[in-house]
Amino acid sequence: MVALAFTLNNYLIFWQGWPGLTSLVSHLGWFGAEPLRAPLASSAVTLGFLQLASYALTILIVIGLTLRRAGRTMTTDADLLISIAAYIARAAFWAVLLVGLTDMVISFLRVEGVLVSLLGESLSTQLGRAIYRGTYIHYPLIGVSLVIAWFSRSLGFTWLALLIVLAEFQIVLARYIFSYEQAFMGDLVRFWYAALFLFASAYTLIEEGHVRVDILYAGMAERKKAWTNVLGSLFLGVPLCWIILVSGMWDKSNLINAPLLSFEVTQSGYGLYVKYLMAGFLLVYALTMLMAFLGYLLRNAAVLNRDPDARPIGASHGAP
Incomplete structure (x- = not known):
């Protein structure tokens, strides 16, 4: 909080x-x-x-x-934190999906010279400005994503991976069959690819999907594994997330704030206008990973406390 x-x-x-x-x-x-x-x-x-x-x-x-804490256990609190992290990740997934597709359509219409005939000279010019497109196109779509994520319980990372494959395939198809290639096509792949890795990290942590070396950990007893997970989350995971938040948002010129404030875009005028949102991916990553680490910590602390509903995540794996 x-x-x-x-x-x-x-x-x-x-x-x-x-x-x-x-x-x-x-x-x-x-x-x-x-x-x-x-x-x-x-x-x-x-x-x-x-x-x-x-x-x-x-x-x-x-x-x-x-x-x-009447009627609540550490496992209950852990599930609450993890559910908040999952909601943020779901909203972020829907945001990159809607923003990516919408921005791709706008960029395609601009580069082909169709946007002016459809929307008029004035609006077409405005859509060529990053601040206008971000304020009146991207931000409303992010708001819609927050609503969709509230009702949708699917994280959608599998679908995002499939969309990345399809986006790559259409680049190959357009380039080698139709000799057609535009900057927005590669921008869309990078936009979704970055989102896939950063947004799915917290979910992967909870599901024990991160690659790790278990030379010492694998032979530990359950309580030693729980201690390892608790201490690793407390002294490595949580501080890392706070370092990202503080170093990226302490000043307007920092890594996260600067692109978001200036609506930073790539140098290609006909690419996607989403580079500034990719800086925001770090914020989503830090918040979701922070909550996931805290939930991970509480679930393993429940094992140490011998709570009746304890569900040790690290029964076979250690904290990353």
């Missing part, structure tokens, strides 16, 4: 112009922070306190849920 609060505040700071906790702390001179060159306006201070309250409320909710 803290990671979700961090992501929300990142959006408020860099997209909506809220001050953020660091600016608020500097403005108030807390903890010996160096004062800002230009003090915050009173309205900005109010927004800063709202952001501070969001973190405090998140921590209180986590503490409250931890203390009120």
